[in-house]
Amino acid sequence: MTLKEISKFLGIDCKIDKEITGLNSLNDSNENELTFLENKKYINDLKNTKAGAILISNEYSKEIPENCIALICDEPYLALAKASKLFDPKLIETTGNESKIGKNSTIMQNVYLGKNSVIGDNCTIMHGSFIGDNVQIGNNTIIYPNVTIYRDCMVGNDCIIHSGTVIGSDGFGFANTKDGKYIKIYQNGNVIIGSDVEIGANCTIDRAVFKSTIIDDGVRIDNLVHIAHNCKIGKGCILVTQVGLSGSTTLHHYVVMGGQSATSGHLEIAPFTTIAARGGVTKSITEPKKSWAGFPLFEHKQWLRLQGKISNLLK
Amino acid sequence: MTLKEISKFLGIDCKIDKEITGLNSLNDSNENELTFLENKKYINDLKNTKAGAILISNEYSKEIPENCIALICDEPYLALAKASKLFDPKLIETTGNESKIGKNSTIMQNVYLGKNSVIGDNCTIMHGSFIGDNVQIGNNTIIYPNVTIYRDCMVGNDCIIHSGTVIGSDGFGFANTKDGKYIKIYQNGNVIIGSDVEIGANCTIDRAVFKSTIIDDGVRIDNLVHIAHNCKIGKGCILVTQVGLSGSTTLHHYVVMGGQSATSGHLEIAPFTTIAARGGVTKSITEPKKSWAGFPLFEHKQWLRLQGKISNLLK
Amino acid sequence: MTLKEISKFLGIDCKIDKEITGLNSLNDSNENELTFLENKKYINDLKNTKAGAILISNEYSKEIPENCIALICDEPYLALAKASKLFDPKLIETTGNESKIGKNSTIMQNVYLGKNSVIGDNCTIMHGSFIGDNVQIGNNTIIYPNVTIYRDCMVGNDCIIHSGTVIGSDGFGFANTKDGKYIKIYQNGNVIIGSDVEIGANCTIDRAVFKSTIIDDGVRIDNLVHIAHNCKIGKGCILVTQVGLSGSTTLHHYVVMGGQSATSGHLEIAPFTTIAARGGVTKSITEPKKSWAGFPLFEHKQWLRLQGKISNLLK
Structure with missing residues (x-):
């Protein structure tokens, strides 16, 4: 154009x-x-x-x-x-190559494979899953039933994606007009998932507005986790159930986010950080290998001390 | 009867x-x-x-x-x-008219269209989605793969509904018997969604017990949001990821609910209210245009002050 | 072997x-x-x-x-x-008996029924649902569209499972190697759901690592609830929306968990306990019939008193 x-x-x-x-x-x-x-x-x-x-x-x-x-x-x-x-690319490509399927891969009935998509060797894609146009999936990857992978996304080797998970849905982005309308910012990026990644059931990983939302190798994601557009999840991170990451959050390698913990957007978390369950991160964490808890966030030991002080108010 | x-x-x-x-x-x-x-x-x-x-x-x-x-x-x-x-109406109608599909609409394979349902012009309904009996969908609406819309629900024009979202599931209602059984209150209402509404992935919007759960025009809903039966979401409201609204919550127009915020049931929130992430609303908010945070809820500035006071306990 | x-x-x-x-x-x-x-x-x-x-x-x-x-x-x-x-059993059995379907049961199109699975009488299984190999479903049970039930799971009589819910996905389990890899612990157990159980939309109930995750008779589960591997949910428990239970949590009978409340793993909660919305349970609760709130958790009355004391800090 x-x-x-x-x-x-x-x-x-x-x-x-x-x-x-x-x-x-x-x-x-x-x-x-x-x-x-x-x-x-x-x-x-x-x-x-x-x-x-x-x-x-x-x-x-x-x-x-x-x-x-x-x-x-x-x-x-x-x-x-x-x-x-x-x-904004087409919702559904009607022309293009039929999808390529590698050796020994099983595609169950009622699976949709989009145009120009490529499935590697030894994969299993189960009933009801949707693999959009121009999607690439590596070798030995298992897609359980009723998974949706939107167009242009990439999944590496040796991955497991559990049922109901949605990869590549639109990020939550819009601009306001003066008369109170929201104009959608079409999310023209994608999601790139590395190798040896396991993603639980009913998670949502949004595509990037530009470029890519990235899940690096070895990441483990539990059920019902939300990862917003343009997040980068470093190698070996662990996200426990119901975690919610806002847009453009960067987790460096081996960050652990406890259940129901969350971040606000546009921040970074240093390698080997642990966020306890329910922790709410609103600023970047620059020092690696520390543990944090609470909302507002404190170092975990301080948070425990603080809870002691708070409960003293009852005396 | x-x-x-x-x-x-x-x-x-x-x-x-x-x-x-x-x-x-x-x-x-x-x-x-x-x-x-x-x-x-x-x-x-x-x-x-x-x-x-x-x-x-x-x-x-x-x-x-x-x-x-x-x-x-x-x-x-x-x-x-x-x-x-x-x-309680039938789970699946076996008689009635075949669904009507407007001009230039695309219905992918493996989509179910119920009896007496009407799809407008220029719609796209993607693989694996279920459109129940007597559902009405307006013009220019996109339903991504693996969406479920229960019977009798209505969706307006220019809407986008992302994958895995469930519209019209039963509200959480039952009566207790003296011997500890729960008797289901059949949820015989529906969900009505206005025009220019975008709903993220894996959300749940329950049908009303009587009448309608209502999502008004221009609303934007992120992923994994729960809206209980008989909620009314006013024009232009924004619900960020993992919000949970209890039954019969009314949000007036342009309310913003931050990520993981929630309400208890049977309350109203005034127009242009902002609830910060994690805010928990347990009483109606009657004054418009204010910002609130925390659980229990405080005006946002007070909440920030309070957090300062709390952290002073560590000194 | x-x-x-x-x-x-x-x-x-x-x-x-x-x-x-x-x-x-x-x-x-x-x-x-x-x-x-x-x-x-x-x-x-x-x-x-x-x-x-x-x-x-x-x-x-x-x-x-x-x-x-x-x-x-x-x-x-x-x-x-x-x-x-x-x-680890096979992902998809290719040999074995065709599924048995009881009298007056309706299986919609685009439903997958695995090998050796048994569906009782008067059941309805709706469009897009996946019933894995060796699954047993009792009589009078309704499975709404796009539900996934993994292999070897059991569902009793008179149950209702709403759309998008995933039953029997893998528990979140892995062992760490010294060089920072996670080795999956294959979750070779199952999920057993009793009779008269209703489960909302887009819930996730993980299969046990060994033996069974158990949902007992009469349980009511709202939408977007997560139940981890090896949990035991006693008779008549109520789990409100967005509850998250960690692995090996045992709820004795008639426990009520409010919206967005959660537990850490390997603990027990005594019968007739009520956990208020957002409550976070980190230790076993041994005394029955009490109400608790907050995170950290307090008896509900104490928590209310504590919130009063905390808000006094603003004076």
């Missing part, structure tokens, strides 16, 4: 044209991608962006780097939301 | 007969509906009921309005539970 | 041979089962075990009873994990 087509769709003036292949964040965009700046907080990232074009308010437009074309608008995030629809 | 048939089934004496079309609450019943009074708290509603008949203990039977026939019993709620079975 | 075959697979020396039919815990093993001792805490159970053989470290090997054969190893739990794979 050309930049002129996009700007025409958005009703924005644009003099220079260029081929645009997708949308992306300020930091990750390449010369053929369109980005945006809404939040002043990210203005320092502006000078280093490699984006081909940017949705930006007039106020900040002079600070954009050479080679990046400005699309001036009052509400860049809202404009991005509107533009995202242009890059 | 006639009142005599019902009272015979319940083993209650009844002299006057009347056609009864269903069960309903004290306030909402019409002259052809049967209601009940169990909880003294609602006795003031008794004099205004328009119900055709009422299950009621002898104690309160003299206060019922003219034209309302009393069915005297010791345990009216239990009697209601037993009667509810009489009005 | 013989003990020599198992020990060869594990690389453990074993002089005496014996037929071994399965794995089991120290207390429950019979003379043809292999057990393990990892945690010193259970050493008192060692002398009473009836197990035919035991994975055990050299340190404790002299304390095992006569007739129990020691398989000496440094990491018994890890060895158990590796051995568990040997007893």
Whole structure:
């Protein structure tokens, strides 16, 4: 799609044209991608962006780097939301190659395999599961019944995905209009799951808005866990039942999240951190190998001491 | 069904007969509906009921309005539970019209469309989804794979429902017998979802016991959210992941419920209220546009102050 | 399988041979089962075990009873994990009897019925549900659409299971290797559900690692509830939405767990206990008929008093 087509769709003036292949964040965009700046907080990232074009308010437009074309608008995030629809792939591909199925793999009846999807060797995909278009699944992977994997997602080798789990559903993203409407930000990224990952029943792992939600090798996920868009779950992490991770949470390797614990978004948790059951993480944790508990969060020992102090109030 | 048939089934004496079309609450019943009074708290509603008949203990039977026939019993709620079975519609209709499908709609294989159901134009209903009998779906609506919509529910235009979500499952209702059994209150209402609503993956929205659980236009619901029977979710509300709403919760327009927040039942939350993540609402909130947090709930600023005070206990 | 075959697979020396039919815990093993001792805490159970053989470290090997054969190893739990794979049944049986379906039962299209499974009389199993191999379902039971019941599970009479619920998925169990890998402990038990049980939508009930996860008669379970492996839910218990029970939790009869409440594992809760919404139970509750709230848990009245004291901190 050309930049002129996009700007025409958005009703924005644009003099220079260029081929645009997708949308992306300020930091990750390449010369053929369109980005945006809404939040002043990210203005320092502006000078280093490699984006081909940017949705930006007039106020900040002079600070954009050479080679990046400005699309001036009052509400860049809202404009991005509107533009995202242009890059939304088809719900169901009707053309393309039939899926490829490796040696010794069993695909039960009532399984849907999308166009251009590839299933490795020795896999079992059970009754009622949906494997969308352009999905890749490695070798020796088991998909239990009634799993849904949305288009473009990838699952590695030796994985087990239990029933009812949904991989690649849309992240929870929208921009507000002044008259109280929510404009969907189409989630055009995907989910990439490494090898030797086990995911319990009825979990939800949302696809990224741009690029990928990533579950690294060796991760273990219990039942009813929610992982939002653009999370990165490092190698060997353990997520116990009913954990909820907000968008763009990064867990470094071997983080353990206890049952019903949660994070707010856009934060990082250092390697080998343990969050006790019900812990609520609202800021990044930078020091590795520590244990935390509570909401607000305290170091686990401090939290235990604090509960002692609190119960003393009854005396 | 006639009142005599019902009272015979319940083993209650009844002299006057009347056609009864269903069960309903004290306030909402019409002259052809049967209601009940169990909880003294609602006795003031008794004099205004328009119900055709009422299950009621002898104690309160003299206060019922003219034209309302009393069915005297010791345990009216239990009697209601037993009667509810009489009005339970068929699990699966075997007669009736084939479903109607609008123009340009795509129904994938392995989708079930019930009798008398109507699908609008430009819809996509994906693999494995179940659309029960007498369901209505508007135009331009997308139902992702493995969604279940129970009979009699309605979904508006321009909606998106993600995989694994269940709409119209039975509300959690039963009456206790003296010997420790639970008698199911058949949930004979439905769910009505407005237009421009997006619902995430693996959510559950229960049907009403009487009338409708309502999700109004423009609502956005994240993954793994639970909405109990007879909730009313106002226009533009946002429910973040793992929210749990108890029965008969009313959210007025543009309420935001943070992740893992919850309500107890039978309460209202004023317009433009924000409940922070993990907030637990146990009483109605009447003043609009305020922010709340914690469990027990405090105004958000107070809650932050309180957390400061609590952490001072460690000094 | 013989003990020599198992020990060869594990690389453990074993002089005496014996037929071994399965794995089991120290207390429950019979003379043809292999057990393990990892945690010193259970050493008192060692002398009473009836197990035919035991994975055990050299340190404790002299304390095992006569007739129990020691398989000496440094990491018994890890060895158990590796051995568990040997007893994992087939994912999908391809031989065996066609399922038996009782009188007047309705099996909708797109339902999978596994080998050797038995469905009672007057049942309805709806579209998209998966009934695995060797599953038994009693009479008058309703399985709504898109339910998954894994192999070997049992459901009694007069049960209702709502859409999206998963019964018999693997418990969350694995042993750690020194180089940071998790070795799956195959969950070779099952789930047994009694009669007159209603289970809401999108719940997850994990199969036992050994023996059975048990849901007794008359239990009522709301939506999105998680029950981990080897839990025992007593007669008439009520679990409200989003409850999470950790592994080997025992609820005695008529326990009520409020919404979003939870337990840590390996504990018991006395009959007629009520846990308020959000309550977090971390120790066994031995006295029956009491109400508890909070996390940490207090008697409900004390918790209310404590909240008063806490809010006084704001003064």
